[in-house]
Amino acid sequence: xxxxxxxxxxxxxxxxxxxxxxxxxxxxxxxxxxxxxxxxxxxxxxxxxxxxxxxxxxxxxxxxxxxxxxxxxxxxxxxxxxxxxxxxxxxxxxxxxxxxxxxxxxxxxxxxxxxxxxxxxxxxxxxxxxxxxxxxxxxxxxxxxxxxxxxxxxxxxxxxxxxxxxxxxxxxxxxxxxxxxxxxxxxxxxxxxxxxxxxxxxxxxxxxxxxxxxxxxxxxxxxxxxxxxxxxxxxxxxxxxxxxxxxxxxxxxxxxxxxx
Numbered sequence: 001x002x003x004x005x006x007x008x009x010x011x012x013x014x015x016x017x018x019x020x021x022x023x024x025x026x027x028x029x030x031x032x033x034x035x036x037x038x039x040x041x042x043x044x045x046x047x048x049x050x051x052x053x054x055x056x057x058x059x060x061x062x063x064x065x066x067x068x069x070x071x072x073x074x075x076x077x078x079x080x081x082x083x084x085x086x087x088x089x090x091x092x093x094x095x096x097x098x099x100x101x102x103x104x105x106x107x108x109x110x111x112x113x114x115x116x117x118x119x120x121x122x123x124x125x126x127x128x129x130x131x132x133x134x135x136x137x138x139x140x141x142x143x144x145x146x147x148x149x150x151x152x153x154x155x156x157x158x159x160x161x162x163x164x165x166x167x168x169x170x171x172x173x174x175x176x177x178x179x180x181x182x183x184x185x186x187x188x189x190x191x192x193x194x195x196x197x198x199x200x201x202x203x204x205x206x207x208x209x210x211x212x213x214x215x216x217x218x219x220x221x222x223x224x225x226x227x228x229x230x231x232x233x234x235x236x237x238x239x240x241x242x243x244x245x246x247x248x249x250x251x252x253x254x255x256x257x258x259x260x
Contacts, residue, residue, distance in 0.1 A: 008086030029153040045069040065129035081121030091208025150175035185249035224250035
């Protein structure tokens with residue numbers, strides 16, 4: 001199983017660990033693209049801070065994020081699973097998983113990123129600010145920039161099992177499973193049970209809980225149909241829609257009573 005996650009906008013501080021070693025990151029096929037984004041981001045932020053803030057879409061109160069990006073090559077690095085915070089990652093709570101579940105998380109979770117493309121939760125990275133929606137002056141829109149490198153690397157990373165896609169739209173734009181990989185991919189929406197409307201905040205928390213439940217249970221669904229049964233066995237109310245055509249992903253709706 002491969003689980004595709006969005007990052008979090010907010011991130012923990014880098015800390016005082018050893019600095020980034022780009023060559024140590026997973027998915028080495030993304031290395032040239034990572035270097036290009038990293039070089040341009042650092043150069044942008046080291047120049048005109050006001051321009052950098054506008055390009056990154058940051059409010060005046062987040063001006064300090066620009067200075068943080070300047071130090072990306074020398075700042076301390078921590079496992080990505082510790083850097084990413086926010087609602088989804090709070091619900092997932094990687095640190096409290098038992099050893100077997102943590103091993104699965106290291107193997108099965110892949111976090112998409114405007115800067116890194118995608119990283120494992122054990123990859124050591126510094127805290128940064130660069131969403132997939134950013135349009136860098138030289139490289140252009142990152143969602144489009146990452147499509148070619150991702151298309152080369154991600155099909156192999158997907159292996160032969162289930163691909164559980166929990167990414168938001170901006171990050172899903174960087175790689176869309178195709179063909180045989182798409183046929184074993186399931187996307188998930190979280191809906192308010194009484195109204196069938198998509199929920200916002202609770203969407204992220206529910207997705208974090210789903211991943212935690214799967215990791216902790218030891219369940220290894222082989223495909224979308226098996227995932228549907230596994231989630232129901234874990235107590236989730238789920239509705240599924242199989243694709244009408246071959247080579248398309250399944251769509252699963254998880255129904256929740258709370259919408260906060």
